[in-house]
Amino acid sequence: MNLQDIILQLDHYWAKQGCAIVQPYDLEKGAGTFNPATFFGVLTPRPMKAAYVEPSRRPSDGRYGDNPNRLSRFHQYQVVIKPPMKDIQQIYLNSLKVMGINHSEHDIRWIEDDWESPTLGASGVGWEVWLDAMEITQFTYFQQMASFELNPISVEITYGLERLAMFSQKKKNIFDIKWNDDVTYGEMFKKREEQFSYYNFEAADIGKLKRDFTENEKQAHDLASRKYYIPAYDLAMKCSHAFNVLDARGAISVSERVSLIKRIRDLSKICASAYVKDNHHE
């Protein structure tokens, strides 16, 4: 099944489960969890079901398009449900069927893998799901977000779309994946990988990134303190991405790293606090 069809099938499947099919958020981010639909969405008591594709950037993982398994920008398919249905595991397994993966003909295992995001102040308990030993999904029951204990709990299901497509199309090289019947992944994104690897590892302006970080951080604090937590959170995401590029660029010392992570976590916390306060009376 081509990658585009996998997305369409998943959209269709999760829409039937009652999920709002949300669109990707238009800012750089390290993972689908950063999308405000998830970040803010899991904080309040109100039930929620959402699913969306999220292009995610991990500057350090770039390999100039040379490595058949690595990308600096890839696509997650993310499902967030609060509270989780009792048979959510089986609902997830059934979603694999729509991609033509029949459990009885494959080995599916759930390997303990608790998740933590130091920059979001978030943590969860869950698994990597292995399909014939290939990790295709991260399945997590969030316990904390932005240092808040969550109640009710949300489940987050994150599919690695490229992995699924490689599996489905029996490809050993990401760039050989068919996006649709006419276009390959390589045609669409290989050049991007080359150029962004150059940017992230060699060319990104360190001084500018550090200034951006500080200025965005400053304004985020100011906005959040005046209850404008939504734009404040956008700025926090920009800080997070700047940090990731600086890290890939090798511009962060060990002690700096700890303090920068804490600064981003503090931003997440104040945005979340302002949001929770604002939604207190619903």
Added chain:
Amino acid sequence: MNKNKPANKRDALLEIRIENIPARFIISAKRQMEKIAIDNLSKLGIKYESIESFGTYKRLVLYINAMEAKTEEKTVMATGPSAKLLKDEKGKYTPQSFGFAKSQKTTPDKLKVINTPKGDFLAVERKIGGEPASKKLAEIFPHIISKLQFPKTMVWEKERFRFARPIRGLMALHGEKIITFKLAGVKAARKTVGLSAKGSKEITVKTAEKYFKTLENLNVIVKDEKRLAILNKEISSASKRMKLTANSDKELLEENLYLVEYPVSVVGGFSKEFLDLPVELVHLVMKSQLKFFTVENSKGELEPYFIGIRDGISKGQKNVRDGFKNVLEARFKDALFFYKKDLSVPLDLMNDKLKDIIFHQGLGTMHDKCLRIREFSAIFSKMLNLEKLNKEETFKASEYVYCDLASELVKEFTELQGIMAYYYAKNAKLSKGICKTIKEFYWPLSFSSALPVSDESSLVSLAGKIDTVLSSFAVGIVVTGSADPYGLRRHAMGFARIILAKKFSLNLKVFLKEAFEFLPEIVKEKNDKEKLFGNILEFIWQRAEAVFAESGYKFDEIRAVKSYFMESGDLMNAAQRIKSLNVMRKNPDFDSLAASFKRAKNILKQTAIKETDIPNEALFEEAAEKELYKNIKTLSSMAEVMLKNNDYSVYLAELVKIKPSLDGFFDNVMVMVKDEKIKENRLKIIKSLVVLFAKAADLSQIQV
């Protein structure tokens, strides 16, 4: 299952169905379930034949064989006020007897009188028990579930019940009866589910006794032992087919056992070129990451095959085998890419990157740490005066022990840090001895694992460990309870084990004094040296205690030598003393000697007698004091030579010989006499005796 069981004895069953519980949680959970069940069943007087527990990744099962239908009947006696208070002078029941009767839910006319040694009392006899046991299970089962402890727990539903993973089903049966209870939003029933690979179909279990069979028919082997037998058979028949041997170590077997409900092996091969990778890396990828069994030939060399285990079904074997192979090869390919890249970098260039890696704030870079290790090795070598030590190789090796820290491969496979250095050194054609020293630098990796072998590797390993401990203590890193982020305990333990195994006798205090000078100035300024060294000695002693205890020595013997170690800083010598003490202890006179020593020490507590005070023999009055002091002097003159030659056993044996004269002294001589001069003189005799004893060990620590 049901053979010959009387109708009133049925099996009882609790199945907790969980979303994939981690394999490493299961064994402990089973043990806890059994223990809590046994305790509670006995408390409630419920009899049964036996209790078993089982586990898979999605169920924890408690099984009670042949449980009595009713709780045990017993008569209990409740005792009340004195029998005199039953009736007043007018023959009427008193308020006290009414009160007691009421509290026992009866009337005063039913009260009895019992005789006790303390007098006669009012009493009520009551029969308890005889209740349906299944009713009690409805309390015990949820109690068991809520008492289970796990390394990590979570919440998932609105009651916020904490458990390892979400509970999705509860089955509780006694015979055919459902034990009714509710927990974490789940109601106990007679339903469970079959194999995941077949869609986890819901099934009804008619009776507890039919549970295992019902599931087995659906390819779920609940009993661990039986599943393990199948797993072993799968692996051995796969090995046989290949005419090779599978490496089935216990940990990997256990992990696989709890990852499946019905083990089915998947055998495949991979490209031979990947066997050029270091064997540790192959093991890491295959065993730790993918849970595959590796395969060896008769010479113990790896062969390019794997045995994977899948859950429950042998449909689509080719899919699974291809999938396993692809993932394995992709990981190998990644590793090989980085490994080759690292091998192409000149070793000194790679090692140079240590200058950019901070060891710890205030303690400089890893390069600085290497320099200290080199210096510390030199101090050790000077102090130990090892004749055959190849100093040049020792120092050279210490420069490269961390060379892999900056390698690409270790960045990707962090678990290989400390292992790859050897391969890079070998690739750079460093001498065999140097490579081996680098390889063994981190040893021992655990409490019981192998130690560095040669003098060279032992020295460098000691230097690395003591640097980590010394420098961490010097910047104020403290180890508390479970918090030991820098693994200082492991370092100190390894340090103690190497010293003892290599029989290195040296004064650690003298070493620390010299080593301290190599710390950065700002760190030195902040430390009170004596206090710092004391803390480090204390810390190393604590670890060494565990090593001594493991060798079979008693804690009081170990403690008796602690003050000697804190004074001398010589761990090896301390160990010899413990050993001698342990041997001497078997002497029948030893215990009373230790007791006399304790007595002597106590007598001296309130006095100001100094070690240098010598008794005046002219003041001796009693034969017993003359005799004792004569023996003390004789032993004293021999002590120096014996202790210098480390003849502790001989010395201790001589000490024991002093016992008759010591007994004579304590029996016949009054110490605390009125004449101050005589009193002080006798205290001096005791002091000289204590000094003599203390040369061996602090015998007051010995538990008599």
